[in-house]
Amino acid sequence: MIVIMKSNATKEQLERVVNRVKKEGLDVQINQGKDHVVIGLLGDTKTIQDVAFNSYDGVENTVKISNTYKLTSREFHPQDTVVDVNGVKIGGTENFVTMAGPCSIEGLDQIRECARIAKAGGAQILRGGAFKPRTSPYAFQGLEEEGLKYIRQAADELGMQVITEVMDEGHIDMVAAYSDILQIGARNMQNFKLLQAVGKTGKPIGLKRGISGTIDEWLNAAEYIAVQNNHQVIFIERGIRTYETATRNTFDLSAVPLMKKLSHFPIIVDPSHGTGIWDLVPPMARAGVASGADGMIVEIHPDPANAWSDGPQSLNEKTYMNMMKEVQIMEKAMREIQALEK
Amino acid sequence: MIVIMKSNATKEQLERVVNRVKKEGLDVQINQGKDHVVIGLLGDTKTIQDVAFNSYDGVENTVKISNTYKLTSREFHPQDTVVDVNGVKIGGTENFVTMAGPCSIEGLDQIRECARIAKAGGAQILRGGAFKPRTSPYAFQGLEEEGLKYIRQAADELGMQVITEVMDEGHIDMVAAYSDILQIGARNMQNFKLLQAVGKTGKPIGLKRGISGTIDEWLNAAEYIAVQNNHQVIFIERGIRTYETATRNTFDLSAVPLMKKLSHFPIIVDPSHGTGIWDLVPPMARAGVASGADGMIVEIHPDPANAWSDGPQSLNEKTYMNMMKEVQIMEKAMREIQALEK
Amino acid sequence: MIVIMKSNATKEQLERVVNRVKKEGLDVQINQGKDHVVIGLLGDTKTIQDVAFNSYDGVENTVKISNTYKLTSREFHPQDTVVDVNGVKIGGTENFVTMAGPCSIEGLDQIRECARIAKAGGAQILRGGAFKPRTSPYAFQGLEEEGLKYIRQAADELGMQVITEVMDEGHIDMVAAYSDILQIGARNMQNFKLLQAVGKTGKPIGLKRGISGTIDEWLNAAEYIAVQNNHQVIFIERGIRTYETATRNTFDLSAVPLMKKLSHFPIIVDPSHGTGIWDLVPPMARAGVASGADGMIVEIHPDPANAWSDGPQSLNEKTYMNMMKEVQIMEKAMREIQALEK
Amino acid sequence: MIVIMKSNATKEQLERVVNRVKKEGLDVQINQGKDHVVIGLLGDTKTIQDVAFNSYDGVENTVKISNTYKLTSREFHPQDTVVDVNGVKIGGTENFVTMAGPCSIEGLDQIRECARIAKAGGAQILRGGAFKPRTSPYAFQGLEEEGLKYIRQAADELGMQVITEVMDEGHIDMVAAYSDILQIGARNMQNFKLLQAVGKTGKPIGLKRGISGTIDEWLNAAEYIAVQNNHQVIFIERGIRTYETATRNTFDLSAVPLMKKLSHFPIIVDPSHGTGIWDLVPPMARAGVASGADGMIVEIHPDPANAWSDGPQSLNEKTYMNMMKEVQIMEKAMREIQALEK
Structure with missing residues (x-):
């Protein structure tokens, strides 16, 4: 999961997001773009997919990177099931x-x-x-x-x-x-x-x-x-x-x-x-x-x-x-x- | 319900539809338009709403006139329910x-x-x-x-x-x-x-x-x-x-x-x-x-x-x-x- | 813009994306997640919004962070236009x-x-x-x-x-x-x-x-x-x-x-x-x-x-x-x- | 075209529709159903397709029977165009x-x-x-x-x-x-x-x-x-x-x-x-x-x-x-x- 901060987000708003992520046992990598800070979440984000980062002040958007299905996915089971x-x-x-x-x-x-x-x-x-x-x-x-x-x-x-x-x-x-x-x-x-x-x-x-x-x-x-x-x-x-x-x-x-x-x-x-x-x-x-x-x-x-x-x-x-x-x-x-x- | 016949429908195709309607206990009124014959069904068409007139040869289309809900309708119960x-x-x-x-x-x-x-x-x-x-x-x-x-x-x-x-x-x-x-x-x-x-x-x-x-x-x-x-x-x-x-x-x-x-x-x-x-x-x-x-x-x-x-x-x-x-x-x-x- | 690599992307596939970004005069920040490498593009990405990163081998998805409109945006002009x-x-x-x-x-x-x-x-x-x-x-x-x-x-x-x-x-x-x-x-x-x-x-x-x-x-x-x-x-x-x-x-x-x-x-x-x-x-x-x-x-x-x-x-x-x-x-x-x- | 009157439409409302149709040079056939009167328009209805019968009092609905395209239709030109x-x-x-x-x-x-x-x-x-x-x-x-x-x-x-x-x-x-x-x-x-x-x-x-x-x-x-x-x-x-x-x-x-x-x-x-x-x-x-x-x-x-x-x-x-x-x-x-x- 990636959290994209607004271009005018404050340092405190950023910290609030980071602290919540760490509280859930995950680590972050902070990416300082030209306009936006982007926070990458490291670890098993399945546990925090319900966290409403969108409602944190200063957050523009969140992007899910992993699917929520596993057993059904071709990645999990590459051969065709018959x-x-x-x-x-x-x-x-x-x-x-x-x-x-x-x-x-x-x-x-x-x-x-x-x-x-x-x-x-x-x-x-x-x-x-x-x-x-x-x-x-x-x-x-x-x-x-x-x-x-x-x-x-x-x-x-x-x-x-x-x-x-x-x-x-x-x-x-x-x-x-x-x-x-x-x-x-x-x-x-x-x-x-x-x-x-x-x-x-x-x-x-x-x-x-x-x-x-x-x-x-x-x-x-x-x-x-x-x-x-x-x-x-x-x-x-x-x-x-x-x-x-x-x-x-x-x-x-x-x-x-x-x-x-x-x-x-x-x-x-x-x-x-x-x-x-x-x-x-x-x-x-x-x-x-x-x-x-x-x-x-x-x-x-x-x-x-x-x-x-x-x-x-x-x-x-x-x-x-x-x-x-x-x-x-x-x-x-x-x-x-x-x-x-x- | 109204059944609209194709412009090139035959007399026999028309009769086949009419007979089916009558078999269900309803009456028909036949409307000879410029291009299309239109059959109006008279009586309680609720009983034949499942008949697939669309698959009869010579039928172009059917149009439902009555709703299938009754108790829910404003017609049935004009005052607001509280x-x-x-x-x-x-x-x-x-x-x-x-x-x-x-x-x-x-x-x-x-x-x-x-x-x-x-x-x-x-x-x-x-x-x-x-x-x-x-x-x-x-x-x-x-x-x-x-x-x-x-x-x-x-x-x-x-x-x-x-x-x-x-x-x-x-x-x-x-x-x-x-x-x-x-x-x-x-x-x-x-x-x-x-x-x-x-x-x-x-x-x-x-x-x-x-x-x-x-x-x-x-x-x-x-x-x-x-x-x-x-x-x-x-x-x-x-x-x-x-x-x-x-x-x-x-x-x-x-x-x-x-x-x-x-x-x-x-x-x-x-x-x-x-x-x-x-x-x-x-x-x-x-x-x-x-x-x-x-x-x-x-x-x-x-x-x-x-x-x-x-x-x-x-x-x-x-x-x-x-x-x-x-x-x-x-x-x-x-x-x-x-x-x-x- | 963010480019998300597939979980099984190779080092060479990653380099190919990075080189293309740099060729366009932008810089990158690489974010090594648990499953996916995520590449953040730094600089004015408007110039490369037409690059088809999705068709590079090893790329899972791309995410646009900035809007393509400017003069129309509230960010650009905070007061209401009358x-x-x-x-x-x-x-x-x-x-x-x-x-x-x-x-x-x-x-x-x-x-x-x-x-x-x-x-x-x-x-x-x-x-x-x-x-x-x-x-x-x-x-x-x-x-x-x-x-x-x-x-x-x-x-x-x-x-x-x-x-x-x-x-x-x-x-x-x-x-x-x-x-x-x-x-x-x-x-x-x-x-x-x-x-x-x-x-x-x-x-x-x-x-x-x-x-x-x-x-x-x-x-x-x-x-x-x-x-x-x-x-x-x-x-x-x-x-x-x-x-x-x-x-x-x-x-x-x-x-x-x-x-x-x-x-x-x-x-x-x-x-x-x-x-x-x-x-x-x-x-x-x-x-x-x-x-x-x-x-x-x-x-x-x-x-x-x-x-x-x-x-x-x-x-x-x-x-x-x-x-x-x-x-x-x-x-x-x-x-x-x-x-x-x- | 067919005009379906409301179940509670008055005789005058019906006449108003019929008169308008006749004014346009078309004839009508009136179909007295169990709940609804249905008016069939006879003649070339292309000339009155813009008439807003839906806004006449007492009208429930109108149904178009003919298409508005002619030269494009298979009926008009049965063979494939090459x-x-x-x-x-x-x-x-x-x-x-x-x-x-x-x-x-x-x-x-x-x-x-x-x-x-x-x-x-x-x-x-x-x-x-x-x-x-x-x-x-x-x-x-x-x-x-x-x-x-x-x-x-x-x-x-x-x-x-x-x-x-x-x-x-x-x-x-x-x-x-x-x-x-x-x-x-x-x-x-x-x-x-x-x-x-x-x-x-x-x-x-x-x-x-x-x-x-x-x-x-x-x-x-x-x-x-x-x-x-x-x-x-x-x-x-x-x-x-x-x-x-x-x-x-x-x-x-x-x-x-x-x-x-x-x-x-x-x-x-x-x-x-x-x-x-x-x-x-x-x-x-x-x-x-x-x-x-x-x-x-x-x-x-x-x-x-x-x-x-x-x-x-x-x-x-x-x-x-x-x-x-x-x-x-x-x-x-x-x-x-x-x-x-x-």
Whole structure:
């Protein structure tokens, strides 16, 4: 951490800052610039990151140099983490994993039909919501445990894995009994108690980026899970909220290579929520592969026009199958590119 | 709800939409424009708000006409709701209520000293966090129940009320035992299970706007509380996340008159989080009064430079007392203005 | 400027940075932290602000300590600048100046009627657009020079001053012949050639904040004018673009006290564009006074429902007159508050 | 256009709206819903898009159904437009065109060296700035005409085309004398006079998206050019301003397929400005190809650490050549995918 004094700061103001730093057991190095005195803090500044140096008289600004996350950082763990979901491997450079399914589980027949389509296109993991976070209390909130049973059965019949959202600490045990990956939704990226609690399950966690989550907050959210000794985190980029309303969210695909620089955990993309418009999903799925993502999660429905939720962004069987052919061509191209790098 | 067909939509595509609407028990009125056919849905469209008309072939767009919130709306309840916190009345036009205290409860002496200052300046409600949502898992997370005991004691000694945040369903009973108002923090505005659970306590709820919460989402979040038959909601505008980094958040003061148009619940402002810079707090507190807010919540600390959190935005005794004098002059001016309107 | 090296930077990488700094005639101070080496640059770093230290191997980050604006800064000129528009003084603490008028000048009768209303309410400056920036090329673009003649005549008849927008370098002489203040619109805040050209006129410049202009960019835009030896800049806060669509823009009122800290130039507010909704204008005008603004600019129209543009945010005679009474009460309150401070 | 009346609107308020519509020569269709009366306007509503129906008493909201752009829309011109830059074709599905070069032209040797590298990697068009828009008036502003001469010479020696920015109406003739494509920078997307003026040159125009430009504003900006009978527009997605600061901008790659749906003009991507970080450029260039873009524009420099501007986002010879190999593999994959669709 660096503390920058105002150009007109007094000697006493400087001393007051220095004394506080020393009181915390750290040492300082004082840098007399042309206009500003700059104080460098030497030692483990994690202990004083909460000190409000900005409110000391004579202080202009403070700059943090170290990140607050450790276990999540690429510096701490230089190799890619590969999350193993009962044999389906996410991360590393070998393959691109697809998770597909409906927004909401609507019944056994529907989720079975989705599973059939998902698998036919090459998906290995079945998605589907049993607990749905909805803006309005009057909107459909999900089939809850009944839905969990249906998705488990549909997946088991075809040898697929399951990812589904858990919204509430009280439901973790129930959801964990049916699902292979626990998904934390965008609205809960900073629900810290929930992060700690799912961390403790030891299960793989699909951690969606918050609706307006920064890269730094997202990495710190993963840290809440990792400090529970759970290193099975999968980041899910799903678009962020911006001024642009032509798409449901602004799909921040640059987050893929950026997160890969900063963290060792795998990252997948969600072009369905990222765009909110079904015919933008295939090009953005291709772009996701090309950006270096480790996989994707997409919404499909046998009959999007009659879906109970998120129909406008769902692919039907035909558009999904076409997209998956394109994705396979992209995956092959990426393998060629990886071969170049060697 | 209105469904707008594409200019090149076929008759069959039109019929498919109309049939679906009728299947849901509603009637339609068809409007043949120059370029577009527009279908108006007649009846209670709440039942079909989840239908994905956007994914029907030939549909260009859909427009919602009715809001999804009812109990929260000014239409439903034209008079101002006055929330009564053990005699302290929030809402209506009579008075402007101040809540003041530290970001974090740091100990009994500290919260007592804050209470003394708060009350001396005219605050009737004492704020202070015992459970702190923190971006990093390594940051100070609050004194928890110990802190709750301290704030209750400090408030009781001076005849003040208490507001404090509850972050987790599992802590509601504990927090409710010590606090007069339960605060829902910005990160939890769409933690729907938590909203339902605090709604059931029947206690007054301070509902902060989400970090990137829209006006519409905020009103719907209140609806989650109101459907639990709890009509004691207090909105708290605390700034939103935008591209501007010169202030901690962008303090959206226009939300005050807008929310008052749309809802009958009171709204207070939080200039401390709204700006994040202590010397912007007094002018924005004055502006809050002038905008028509029903009160404010501000952070104070006997020694901001040594506060455990949020020091840069905390007022000390002197700056707080000065601000409160200014606020009182503003309140008097607002009473003159209200007299004009009669 | 400070350059922060990566934790694993080599000695050679460090030397490469240091040599470049010295080549530019500056000196360095090297700060060996626990994890990072931090290099402080000593001397006038303005000359090397374009050096891409971030792309040197081994560099983690750079931090600018000094601002790039000088003439605009409060440090450079501690007293408030008072802009004198033919006797109407904007800035300082004496008075709050109102500019009022229609969005577009529609004809002589209309602008005369607007001037009558504006003056009756207490405005000293008449606004009205003769050149209108419009998103669509098919929308009404303004009466151009004919409009300028009308607004000049209407203002002269009542002894008012004129503010109107200039969009184009080629029109500066024409607009300057009729207008007392040249307004730079939000879309042109970073039209640097236009800024330089209006600067050279020596006229007072009303500089609107850009649609997504940062505080820092806005101050630098003023610097483009000030380096032309024109120190008659008036900042106009008019709301910024954010994710929120319930209001036309997000009115960033905290910018008022913040700009007053950072710069000596006066700042006025535009609650009409800030909110886009006429019945939010009076409360936000009051809030503008309370925030410490030096004045405001508002849209009025004798018949908003028939205005050629911006009708939804225009006040009519009655609502404007009521607002001005409220504003006067607020001004009086602010004078009491200023008296407190002495 | 549709006008939605309030649930409590009176018959007279309804009539007032209807009369105004009829006065403009349009007809209405009245739709009596359960809660709201909805008025559909029949006829060419372009003439009344400026009427402020929102400010009529009793009106709740208005909804525009038709776009304000025509010549730019895909509806108007269903086939892809192919812009021909002296034989280099941009648009259609045949090829992906690369434009490469430095941010600023720094001298003849530098731009020649950039041209050599650019061409070696496969770029056909040379970029380089002679007029630079800079936030601070003290920053380097470009070599102006001298720079234009250098880039023209460097391109001619290798048979390349030139793209460079024009910031000012007064420089259009000069820039057009040296450059094959005139680039409109992000800050000027809504500089309407400049758009009209470059439109009149008949030259191909590279139209960057504004810093916070919406999709709709961008399409309308193209319309300003197209109404000058210039149908040689190339959209350039270069990232938008959001709350996220980890990248320079948020690169909105979904804009590629979306713009292709809405408009017939080609669109290319700028991953250098889109991310601002050189090692994110190659993955985002690959993603750009995969999203269906018609080309890209990237910043390269023989020695980024010594570039006069934008060094942090510039590729050097080696990283650029590697990227271009990857881009070629992606292009091949896209041709396979296009073959699938047939």
